[in-house]
Amino acid sequence: MKSAVIVFPGSNCERDIAVALEQVSGHKTFHAWHRDTDLPEVDVIAVPGGFSYGDYLRCGAMAANSPVMRVVKERAAKGVKVIGVCNGFQILTEAGLLPGALIRNQSLKYICKTVDLKVENTDSAFTRNYTLGQHIGIPVGHGEGNYVADEETLKRLEGEGRVAFRYTDADGVVNAAGNPNGATNNIAGIFNETRTVLGMMPHPERAFDPQHGNTDGRALFTSLLESLS
Amino acid sequence: MSKTTHSPDKEPVVTAQLAAEHGLKPDEYASMLESVGRTPTLTELGIYSVMWSEHCSYKSSRVWLKQLPTTAPWVICGPGENAGVIDIGDGQAAIFKMESHNHPSFIEPYQGAATGVGGILRDVFTMGARPVANLNALRFGEPSNPKTRHLVAGVVAGIGGYGNCVGVPTVGGETNFHKAYNGNCLVNAMTVGVAQTDKIFYSKAAGVGKPVVYVGSKTGRDGIHGATMSSAEFTEDSEAKRPTVQVGDPFTEKLLIEACLELMATDAIVAIQDMGAAGLTSSSVEMAGKGGLGIDLDLDAVPQREAGMTPYEIMLSESQERMLMILEPGREEEAKRIFDKWELDFAVIGKLTDNGRMVIRMHGATWCDVELAPLFDKAPLYHRPTEPTPPQAEIAASEAPLKASARDTLLALMGTPDLASRRWIWEQYDSQVGADTVIGPGGDAALVRVHGTPKALAMTTDCTPRYCHADPVRGGAQAVAEAYRNLITVGALPLAITDNMNFGNPEKPRIMGQFAGCIEGMADACRVLDFPVVSGNVSLYNETNGEGILPTPAIGGVGLLKDSTLAIGSGFKNAGDVVLLFGDTKGHVGQSLYLREVHGREEGAPPPVDLAAERRAGDLVRGLIEGRRLTACHDLADGGLAVGLAEMALRGKHGVALTGLDGADAGLLFGEDQGRYLVTVAAADVAAVTDAATAAGVPVTPLGTVGGDALTGLGGGALALADLRTVHEGWLPGYMAGDAA
Numbered sequence: 024m025k026s027a028v029i030v031f032p033g034s035n036c037e038r039d040i041a042v043a044l045e046q047v048s049g050h051k052t053f054h055a056w057h058r059d060t061d062l063p064e065v066d067v068i069a070v071p072g073g074f075s076y077g078d079y080l081r082c083g084a085m086a087a088n089s090p091v092m093r094v095v096k097e098r099a100a101k102g103v104k105v106i107g108v109c110n111g112f113q114i115l116t117e118a119g120l121l122p123g124a125l126i127r128n129q130s131l132k133y134i135c136k137t138v139d140l141k142v143e144n145t146d147s148a149f150t151r152n153y154t155l156g157q158h159i160g161i162p163v164g165h166g167e168g169n170y171v172a173d174e175e176t177l178k179r180l181e182g183e184g185r186v187a188f189r190y191t192d193a194d195g196v197v198n199a200a201g202n203p204n205g206a207t208n209n210i211a212g213i214f215n216e217t218r219t220v221l222g223m224m225p226h227p228e229r230a231f232d233p234q235h236g237n238t239d240g241r242a243l244f245t246s247l248l249e250s251l252s
Numbered sequence: 253m254s255k256t257t258h259s260p261d262k263e264p265v266v267t268a269q270l271a272a273e274h275g276l277k278p279d280e281y282a283s284m285l286e287s288v289g290r291t292p293t294l295t296e297l298g299i300y301s302v303m304w305s306e307h308c309s310y311k312s313s314r315v316w317l318k319q320l321p322t323t324a325p326w327v328i329c330g331p332g333e334n335a336g337v338i339d340i341g342d343g344q345a346a347i348f349k350m351e352s353h354n355h356p357s358f359i360e361p362y363q364g365a366a367t368g369v370g371g372i373l374r375d376v377f378t379m380g381a382r383p384v385a386n387l388n389a390l391r392f393g394e395p396s397n398p399k400t401r402h403l404v405a406g407v408v409a410g411i412g413g414y415g416n417c418v419g420v421p422t423v424g425g426e427t428n429f430h431k432a433y434n435g436n437c438l439v440n441a442m443t444v445g446v447a448q449t450d451k452i453f454y455s456k457a458a459g460v461g462k463p464v465v466y467v468g469s470k471t472g473r474d475g476i477h478g479a480t481m482s483s484a485e486f487t488e489d490s491e492a493k494r495p496t497v498q499v500g501d502p503f504t505e506k507l508l509i510e511a512c513l514e515l516m517a518t519d520a521i522v523a524i525q526d527m528g529a530a531g532l533t534s535s536s537v538e539m540a541g542k543g544g545l546g547i548d549l550d551l552d553a554v555p556q557r558e559a560g561m562t563p564y565e566i567m568l569s570e571s572q573e574r575m576l577m578i579l580e581p582g583r584e585e586e587a588k589r590i591f592d593k594w595e596l597d598f599a600v601i602g603k604l605t606d607n608g609r610m611v612i613r614m615h616g617a618t619w620c621d622v623e624l625a626p627l628f629d630k631a632p633l634y635h636r637p638t639e640p641t642p643p644q645a646e647i648a649a650s651e652a653p654l655k656a657s658a659r660d661t662l663l664a665l666m667g668t669p670d671l672a673s674r675r676w677i678w679e680q681y682d683s684q685v686g687a688d689t690v691i692g693p694g695g696d697a698a699l700v701r702v703h704g705t706p707k708a709l710a711m712t713t714d715c716t717p718r719y720c721h722a723d724p725v726r727g728g729a730q731a732v733a734e735a736y737r738n739l740i741t742v743g744a745l746p747l748a749i750t751d752n753m754n755f756g757n758p759e760k761p762r763i764m765g766q767f768a769g770c771i772e773g774m775a776d777a778c779r780v781l782d783f784p785v786v787s788g789n790v791s792l793y794n795e796t797n798g799e800g801i802l803p804t805p806a807i808g809g810v811g812l813l814k815d816s817t818l819a820i821g822s823g824f825k826n827a828g829d830v831v832l833l834f835g836d837t838k839g840h841v842g843q844s845l846y847l848r849e850v851h852g853r854e855e856g857a858p859p860p861v862d863l864a865a866e867r868r869a870g871d872l873v874r875g876l877i878e879g880r881r882l883t884a885c886h887d888l889a890d891g892g893l894a895v896g897l898a899e900m901a902l903r904g905k906h907g908v909a910l911t912g913l914d915g916a917d918a919g920l921l922f923g924e925d926q927g928r929y930l931v932t933v934a935a936a937d938v939a940a941v942t943d944a945a946t947a948a949g950v951p952v953t954p955l956g957t958v959g960g961d962a963l964t965g966l967g968g969g970a971l972a973l974a975d976l977r978t979v980h981e982g983w984l985p986g987y988m989a990g991d992a993a
Contacts, residue, residue: 032510032594033503035419038703039687072685074417077503133412135682164416164682229684234701234816236690 024251026067027053029095029111031086036072036226040108043228044069047244057089066251067104068095070111072164072226082125082167083110087117096120104148104247105220109165112212112222121215121222122180123172125165129205133166137237138203138225139191140211144184147218148250152242158195159239161225163203163211168224170206170213180213187212187221258562260617263294270294274301280632287626295563295612295619300627302530302568303537306792309631312758313790316771320785321778326747327786333454334375334526336786337447338748340812344702345449346709347381350389350442350752350808352791356497357439361406366414366500368441370572373418374526377509378575380453380516381445384686385700386415388425388441389713389752389806393434395669395987400429403437404677405988410500411441412680417502418509421689422681423698426713429669432721435796440752440789442808444711446702453516455525457543457578457604462522464536464547464602465584467591468508468574472557474498475531475570504573504596511594512575520583527574533567535576536602537610537627546605546624551614555597563612563619578604638768639761644722647856649839649919652847657968658913658921661850662894663979665922668849671891672983694903696741696822696887699813708816710744712809716890717802719858722843724769728805729861730926731770732777735809737887740870741929743818743877744811746781751788751807756800758792766803773861774805780863781870783809818877822886823904827959829883830938831900831908834869835928836862836951837893839919845890846922859926865950866927872948873929881937881944888928894921894966896930897955898976901963907973910956910965921966932958 026044028037041052044067053063057075062068075086086092092114099105099120107115115121128134137160142153153159172180180186188211192201197209204224212223227240264270271281274297284292284300292300302308310317322330328345329337335349353368373383388411393400415422420443475498515521523543525535532554540547551566561569579587584600591598605611610627612620654661665671678693688701690708697712714734720727732749739746751774756763778784794801813819824831841847842856876882884904888896901908913921933941938954945952962970 033417033506035417035506035685036687039685042687073419074503074506077417077501079503132409133416133680133682135416135684136679162684164684166416226684229687231687234690235684235687 024048024067024248025050025065026069027055027062027065028069028071029055029091031057031073031075033075033077034071034073036108036228040069040071040228043231043244047248055091057091059091060094062094062098065103067106067247068098070105070107070114072109072111075110075114083113083117086114092118099220102219106149107222108226109224112224113167115220115222120220121213122176123170125167126169126171127167128169134203135164137162139193139195139201140188140225141191141195141197143186143189147214149221149243149246150187151250152246158191160230160237161227161240162229163225165224168204168206170210172207177207185214186210187214188223188225258615260293260619266292266294266297271297275305276301280304283630287630288622293619295567296622298564298568299533299620302533303627304631307529308534310790311632312634312636312792313753313767314633315635316768319771319775321775322784322786324782324784327784328449330786331788334378336748336750337379337452338786339449340702340707342705343449345447345452346444346810347376347379347447348442348444348750348808348810349375349787350440350750350806351375351789352752352754353439353441354436354754354791354794357407358437360497361403362410363497363499365407365410365439367498367572368439369411369414370500370502370505371528372441372443373420373505374528376443376445377512378453378524378526379447380451381447382513383420383443383445385444385698385711386420386422386441387698387711387713387808389715390425390427391433391438391717391804392429393437394431395429397434401988407439408677408680414500414502416682418506419685421683421685423683423689423692423700424712427674427677428717430717430802432802435799436794436801438754438801438804440806442713442750444709444810451516453521453524455523455539455542457523457539457545459522460545460604460606462578462581462604463584463600464549464604465577465579465587466554466574466599466601467577468596469501469504469571470555470557470597471566471569472571473561473565473569476565476568498570498572500572507594507596508573508575511591511596514590515587518586520580520587522578522580524575524577527576529570531568531570537624539576539578540604541624541628546607546609547602548605548611549602551612553599553601555599563614567612636758636764637761638765640765641724641769644842644857647842649841649917649923652841652851652918654918655850658894658916658966659968659971662898662966663971663976665846665849665891665895666898666976667979667983669983670845671895673981674984675981676984676988690816690819691742691821697738699742699816699819701816706815708813708819710739710742710811710813712738713806714738715804715806717804718843718854720766720770720803720805722858724766724803725773726858726860728770728773729777729863730858731805731807732774732781732783733861733863733866733926734889735807736781736783736866736870739809739811740873741822741885741887742813743820743874744813745874746783746809746811748784748786749807749809751785751805753788753790754794754801754804754806755792756795763800770803770805777861777863781867818880820877820882820884822900823884824900824906824908824932824958825883825904827906828935829932829958830935831955831958832931832933832941833928833953833955834873834931834945834950837920837923837925837928839917839923840925841919841923844892844922844924846918859924861926868948869927869929869950872945872950873931876941876944881941882931882933884932886930888930890924892922892924898963900930901973902977902980906958907960907962908956908958909960910963913965914967
């Protein structure tokens with residue numbers, strides 16, 4: 024499995040996700056700069072967390088129009104797997120690779136903690152090593168993670184099994200108490216139509232090695248490895 | 253930009269009155285006149301006034317700071333540089349410092365706190381380190397004060413807003429509430445970074461003719477006179493000082509970190525210094541001054557955000573996210589390419605000279621031409637009078653009997669402002685970016701791996717201001733000892749500290765006596781614990797309308813754990829483990845939170861610190877953790893034994909069945925005797941661990957067994973963890989949501 028991570032000037036999780044990709048694959052992850060107009064041949068492209076260009080305006084809005092994102096869109100169209108985490112998810116929605124948008128948390132505050140999630144679909148390159156309905160814990164760290172979309176889009180996402188992860192309470196129940204940011208339908212992560220693009224607010228790379236206190240994010244990376252080799 | 257030109261002869265004439273408005277005392281102005289040899293220009297007055305301000309010159313504190321131990325075989329660079337540097341093995345160094353941003357944060361909490369974080373980050377990456385963790389130490393007024401809620405919300409959002417964006421995890425800290433901070437909150441920010449020992453950068457300039465280079469954000473009119481503001485007491489009109497607070501841009505800081513580290517990987521930099529307090533003035537004076545050189549600056553070349561700025565404004569601006577460097581000649585293009593890549597301004601604004609003078613030109617005129625040396629050599633130095641704090645009476649536990657059952661007293665204490673959970677605060681900080689955080693906020697010490705190595709750095713911030721107020725010497729020693737103890741609990745070897753000395757008006761003998769006393773206690777503890785001071789910051793004049801804060805020498809401690817997998821947490825880990833108490837309990841209730849909260853008495857002498865016993869207990873615990881004999885460890889501090897047990901239970905989500913505590917008095921349960929640790933061990937290891945403690949001369953007391961979902965064995969019946977959690981977690985979110993304090 025060969026991978027690339029996209030680096031904007033304000034990205035700050037590129038190393039973290041590269042470590043996870045490199046540890047499962049044994050291959051060095053290529054770091055692509057935001058001004059790059061081409062990428063090496065890779066199987067997975069990660070758009071990492073951070074603050075792309077400062078995100079003082081709408082998160083990810085500028086990044087979505089950067090040179091490198093044109094290449095990411097081309098590769099995504101060819102079926103290359105693309106995962107956007109946190110700011111990466113915001114950028115993928117702004118770039119039109121995923122529907123909907125991520126707005127300010129309902130609390131109006133940044134929130135960093137491990138959240139409970141339910142795995143809603145295991146029929147994808149990203150989630151095959153989870154079990155359907157599995158209750159996992161993965162950290163979030165964001166101020167704008169409140170997923171919104173119009174009704175038609177939501178109907179399609181739900182009807183087509185494109186919700187990847189949903190926030191739950193500590194008992195695994197999808198409810199308001201377990202929703203950290205006000206996301207519609209407790210949506211924490213979604214796929215595109217072909218389930219080759221995944222955007223998620225939680226950081227699987229922060230629940231990867233035993234010293235993180237929790238390795239529930241690891242299956243996402245091993246899923247990619249197995250489906251791509 | 254408009255082509256406004258200024259000329260020196262249109263500026264106000266400098267008089268004794270104008271000098272006084274710049275904060276210079278009459279004798280200081282006289283000394284300045286003598287150094288300059290003529291009536292200074294306005295620009296020169298501005299430069300002198302900030303360099304000789306308390307903030308930049310440490311004129312009241314220097315004589316005392318010299319008493320602190322600052323050396324050890326592992327200290328690479330002690331106080332005097334941008335930050336302290338210690339050796340952590342394998343050719344790596346930890347670089348760290350803590351710094352206050354108290355006055356700006358009180359005036360404008362979001363930007364004040366944010367730029368406090370930005371400033372301390374720059375102090376650390378200036379020296380070649382990649383910042384790996386941020387911590388903070390915060391003190392606010394009493395919760396019932398109408399301003400407190402607003403300050404907490406703004407400061408916390410500011411710290412998070414800045415730290416989260418630059419991608420440095422905020423992993424620890426402490427927060428207290430006390431009425432002494434009603435008019436003057438404290439925001440102390442600490443950054444820890446990691447560098448290669450052969451790639452450490454200093455601020456001493458060398459090489460006549462070498463270019464002086466400005467990088468980072470453009471210079472605006474923000475923050476002019478910030479250093480002077482921090483060197484005077486607050487009054488009712490401090491709101492009017494809002495324009496002196498700087499505005500932060502964490503995205504630019506992130507770019508600046510990356511660009512500087514990229515340039516530092518080459519050998520193009522001779523010296524580098526961030527533009528912090530007093531901006532371009534202090535950075536240029538310090539660099540040239542340390543090198544014994546002169547400096548010529550051409551301010552027309554300084555990137556400017558606003559039109560028509562005067563030399564005075566440019567030299568005194570505290571605009572954020574700016575650095576000054578001396579480059580090797582001929583390397584300018586290479587350096588500029590890196591800053592172009594990161595889309596940051598880069599300008600050659602002058603050169604080093606051999607005449608020992610600071611010469612500033614703009615618009616074809618000379619605005620400043622003074623000898624450099626007096627700016628730091630002749631800075632005032634005061635041996636201010638001190639008045640010792642009168643000794644307080646020792647209070648016997650029998651004077652402060654329990655007023656309710658032990659269970660109910662504990663439950664109530666766990667929901668008081670100083671003991672309630674700080675989750676509401678630290679969940680607003682990204683504590684995990686970097687994916688190397690092993691122990692984050694909410695533990696005794698934070699633990700962050702040194703990336704790509706088995707090592708980890710432990711860090712903590714500590715101070716108990718009410719102890720320092722009652723007995724500065726004991727309080728100073730206690731602050732250092734508590735930092736030491738917190739690092740021990742995760743298994744680290746404590747290596748060094750940074751200190752952030754927050755005090756009131758040094759011109760008052762009582763305040764200066766507090767300062768001197770705290771230094772004495774700190775120095776004793778540093779010596780006995782082999783825990784030198786490598787960097788620090790002094791913030792004086794923390795007074796409003798004549799009311800001083802509690803003396804607050806905040807200590808930031810750093811330790812090293814060679815194998816991060818040895819680390820243990822502070823929560824009960826396994827049901828069936830046995831709880832042991834290390835250390836001696838005499839039942840010291842003076843200055844305890846129990847005495848204050850239950851009896852309404854903030855009185856008495858604080859607990860003494862037996863430094864030799866502290867060292868013995870610390871070495872014992874660290875050895876046991878290295879031998880993987882312990883399963884959890886927590887030091888005892890505010891609230892004493894019962895609170896410590898409750899915290900371990902909540903953190904570990906296990907109850908505990910206590911033995912021998914039913915009927916215990918308040919001194920035993922809630923006294924704050926120092927030098928104590930609660931540890932848990934597997935039942936099979938109890939005998940060996942007890943023997944080890946006895947052999948080390950550390951008293952050991954078995955207290956019970958981990959298990960269940962309640963604390964049992966306290967007088968008054970079982971205390972369910974669920975109830976305890978509700979009270980402990982409930983106070984701060986409720987308060988911030990507007991509940992009555």
